[in-house]
Amino acid sequence: MDKVRYAVVGAGWISQIAFMPAVAQTGNSRITAIVSGNAEAAGKLAAFHDVPEVVGYDGYDALLASDRIDAVYIALPNSMHADYTIRALKAGKHALVEKPLALTQAECQAMIDASAASGALLMTAYRLHHEPGTVEVLDRIRRGDIGDPRVFSSVFGIQTAAGNHRLRAEHWGGPLQDIGVYCLNAARHVFGDEPVEVSAMGSNGDNDPRFSEVAESVAVTLRFPRGRLAQFVVSFGTDEQDSYTVMGTKGTLIVDPAFRFESHIGLRHRAEGVEQSAFTAPDCDHFGAQTAYFSDCIQSGTGPENDGGEGLADVAILRAIEAAMQSGTTHSIAQPPRPGHPDRTTIRDVPRTDRRLVF
Template identity: 30%
Template sequence: MKPLKPPYTRRQFLHDASLTLFSMSNLAALGAYADNTNVQREKMLSVHKAKGKLGIALVGLGGYSGGQLAPALQETQYCYLAGIVTGTPSKAVEWKQRYNIPDRNIYNYQTFDKIKDNKDIDIVYVVLPNALHAEYVIKAAKAGKHVICEKPMAITVEDCDRMIAACKEAGKMLSIGYRLHFEPHNMEIMRIGQKKQFGSIKRLIAENGFSGAGGWRLDKQLAGGGPLMDVGIYCVQGCRYTTGIEPVAVWAQEGPKTDPDKFRSVEESLTWQMEFPNGIIAECKTSYAQSMNVLRAEAENGWAELSPAFAYGGINGKTSKGDLNFGQVNQQARQMDDFAQAIVNNRPTPVPGEMGRQDVKILQAIYQAMQSGERTTI
């Protein structure tokens, strides 16, 4: 007989067994407990639905889902964690218990297509390695679900086009997980830059990197590249939303590989420059070997800087006129709530698939420039 899991320990079970046989009444009690737990889960779902909340299913239960999205969904007002998709049975059990997810809302990658019949799930959030984004966004759209896709949207522009087309054909909305569009400091630097509060921007600096990357992030087939595809994309985004205009050309230089074996298929670091209309130049860096996190705009009559700029929390900002005194927010909760409201109110999301496509187009141009050593138009 298999030992029961906590709250019953093996020692407790053996002690109980020494006093009496495990009777049918005990089994019935356990069954009743499980039934009662399922009833409680169904009641919780009913409460969410009664409040008009939309159900989200997370596809992929890695570090970002577990560390950021699931906790954020405990704070959202307009959506909730309704289901999960995972290829790891132990994670299914853990998440089911932690977040009171009913069995019928738990899927693996072989049963994913059955999600089309689940009325609890309105939105599918794809949180998989980059190369799998296109496949599961398209599957989710065909299942009749609205979709959020983590960044980068995909690893090729062609995949982005297929994703956008699939969602349009299904009549479903597609949003990219650009959480910083809902973060007050970043929203302010958007306003400062786009409204030209300090005059026209002349120069941008954007840097984002960390050390210790591993797993699929170092596999080009899954990631599409190295730190540029992971954290460098924040620099591209930051420059785009600070200016409100699009870059027209790029130059790029790959950094040295301190560990050639580890970084045999992807870059370890990358420096690039983006040329914008009106002579604006953005100087950007990304790395898997060095910590950096800054976004700075220098204009005719002043400057604005965020440091850290792209973190999940603790974002800090200042300008030539003083500090930016905004409180910290749960970025992911605000991001997901906004998408839920966009669906309910039938309005566009501020971070649509077309925005993600443009980033991928720029990322591919940066890699082309890195390989050629020449200025590459976008």
Template identity: 35%
Template sequence: MFQETTPALPATADAEPGHDESRRQFIHHAGRGLLAVGVASALPVAAAEAAAASADAAAPPVSGPLDIKLPALEAPTDPKGAQPFNPDAPERRVGYAIVGLGHLTLNEILPAFGQSKHAKPVALVSGDPEKMRKVAQQYGIKASSCYSYQTYDQLKDNPEVEVIYIVLPNSMHHEFTIRGAKAGKHILCEKPMAVSSKECEEMIAACKKAGKKLMIAYRIQYEPLNRMAQQAVRDKTYGKPKLIQMVNNQNQAHDQQWRHKKALAGGGSLPDVGLYCLNTTRYLLGEEPTEVSAQIYTTPGDDRFKEVEENVTFTMRFPSGVISQCMTGYGTFNNKSYMVHCEEGTIKMDPAFTYQGLHQERVHAPKGKQLKETPNDPQKDQFALELDHMADCVRNNKTPFTPGEEGLQDQRIMEAIYQSAKENKPVKLPAVAKIDAFRGSPPQEEEA
């Protein structure tokens, strides 16, 4: 039988680099800590709770960001690990009201708040009270902060709500943006912005009149891998870009969903999935097209496409000479990809537009030997990035990177695409000399 003893730590242990004093003391006094735990466990529960409450009351509030840093665990030659998540304290986050509880909201947007640093859901708006009641319970939203489409305007009396996120059929964006601005709230609106240029202009005017910000939810412009592709294009990493191919196809379910009704959707594949091809090309280049030409084809007898188009192909010409060929459809197997062909290499994204699992590959031939490089994907939640950018703009009075003017420009180009297909000839567009002419403040690059 023997008695176990704890050897004393060497004096040099306290001088270990990169560790804060409290951590050193904890390690140094680990044996004493075990004894303390035993003593503390013997305290009456009421006394322990009183001590904890007293400590909370005495703790001074933290001023400034709650940014906690940790020393690196990796050698400089290894990939860098992530720093702590560092979200804002709940009372500092920007409160959102989510309007519409369909697939996108329930599958992507509401879960994204769990990855958000600066935003929180505080209110819901829906036409289905029972579903809304369940969702409110899931996300800890008060029953008093649940509204119908008829009581939507009462959001003006809810001080917790600073931003309204509109996730409704396209034709409803106009009405609920204007009503939201009149209620004194900032607006984040899903794309496409509206179903006509006139509606887009009225939405912009309403938000400006109310002194409120308007952002369109172009998530690709906030996603890290697409931002890397844009940087490579803008930096001419592989020489000048010359040709771009964009594809966004999916096979729609055979049901009478709102996307198949022109009164709700405004159009078919073009404003829904084709918009990604249009907007991402503009985003990568920073230029605006000077001419579009297009063709539309819809399979006869397919009940899904009685009111809206099935397939659209369109070509855009840009001032630098770049030609972008785009294909979008509602009746083929899922394909969401693009390629930017430059003088000395090609940047590929496949998939490019999905919510998760994006992949980038760069093909080039330095010294005559072909190489394929794959940048690491930071795997950020695209919707959380959008939510946080809008929150940052609200808190710091910035113009969103994708404001209403960005949505209006896309709508004008889509109208030219429809015109070209109808007239079977190219359509000229007004020249825009400025790079990123319709964008606002770039999103803040946060440490991984």
């Protein structure tokens, strides 16, 4: 196929500001349908992005049964990921699914099983696996620039407006699931390993009504093999901040900004208190890069690095973090090692665009 044809399922903020503008930049992908419960808004987006078809959720299965799309991009609330993804995979449509992949390990496994049964590919939307800044960090660690990495520390905070679906328990909302997954995923790939133990603490804020159902802030400590430690704090009620630090036996990497798609990732290398070098990631549209990569996988029939198993790994650990937070005790984690990690082969060079329509 010349270009992989995507249906955008859920035309909310992230689709509007990030995914839909990026697809036209890829060269190997296009949007041919929008699935939305808001026909008026979806119609405006379709006209702006030259998308030929808009369908409601009641028309989703008919769209899947048609030959008008090859893949779906699932950008729905977390509670809806599994259902809409499994339906797509069973219909033979490839699925790119926002993180966290699903609510539970069982749902993740059902998605993986549906992919295996139909042969349609499943990819978790870890966009940072496909941009050069994150891979530069991992490359420096792998070649020993800071010696043996021993400690990972991260902070990620934003302000989340009242009424956002990420503040609702029914959708498994909260800062841990929404932005903590970035910190967790980074730590796993920095160490190239899976955590074995976790402790955590949460706060629901100081009588802030936004946090009646989910935590305002969560602090996590993870133990990795070889005595390595990772800590991160995430919040929906603070000033904006996204950064992480990797301390090794011979040096330190400071990544700031680290996670946001609007920014160029910045990296500083220090050793013995002295700055050794600074690096700013080259221009890259994170959403375009991940889409171009997934379309390459579809066209070549190659399974993606950040497949369903990668999404399952983070969901299993997120649930263990929650259990530790609720019990106030340390919880053990048993996760199989991942077969691969982001590297130069997962990067795609896709330019940014300022052309977008956001309601």
